[in-house]
Amino acid sequence: MTEINYRDAQVPIRGGFAEAHNRYWKRLASAGAWFSGAERVAIAREVRQASSCSLCSQRKAALSPYQVDGSHDTASELSDTIIEVIHRVVTDSARLTKPWFDGIIQQGLKVEEYVEIIGTIVNLFSIDEFCRGMSIPLNELPEPVAGEPSNYRPANIVEDGDGSWVPMCPNTVDSGPESDLWEGRTGYVIRALSLVPDEVRTMLDLLETHYINNSQIWNVKHCPRGTLSRIQMEVVATRVSSFNGCFY
Secondary structure (H helix, E strand, C coil): CCCCCCCCCCCCCCHHHHHHHHHHHHHHHCCCCCCCHHHHHHHHHHHHHHCCCHHHHHHHHCCCHHHCCCCCCCCCCCCHHHHHHHHHHHHHHHHCCHHHHHHHHHCCCCHHHHHHHHHHHHHHHHHHHHHHHCCCCCCCCCCCCCCCCCCCCCCCCECCHHHCCCCECCCCCCCCCCCCCCCCCCCHHHHCCCCCHHHHHHHHHHHHHHCCCHHHCCCCCCCCCCCCCHHHHHHHHHHHHHHCCCCC
């Protein structure tokens, strides 16, 4: 696997970014809980393809995405259902609905697979957006590593997700294999991926590099590194969230 480095960037970039991104590239190339390494890399390739998909562009411009029929411009051999999930989440997530999600599951996609797809989108997109923000070419996707999915599903799952679309781990996980996911209580934005715990672990690893350790988020005076104060960090985060239409 080609090692990620940012030595040729136009501005200095601390080493922690390359290290964290290499950790994720290694994980992306390997089998996850519900997809093989080849499938996970194909999902990543499709994430990048979505932004140039003509059908997605037409739907985004329409009053309702359901007014526009057609086929996605694809970059993989993934199923039509998986491609629809990837493209809609990447290009028009603000207009996703519960009936749309229910329809996806009725088409045969396991809810666990849906969560792993979402985790892959979130984690890859955070790295790609970092590169775009720094005017760095996107990193070449890794070559898949052979292996079979574990099909691991946590035993202590709240099946109705406390009202969410997908099952999740309880808000407090004090013991068992998932006790490392968070300390005390956590927010839905973290719990949302907990049906596939390794997606949470990966997200938190990248979160600590890109932003802050999850355990310190509520400490508004905590600023782990860099020249920005915590308040300045939050101003940037708020502006980006507003620009992206994040309802949080």
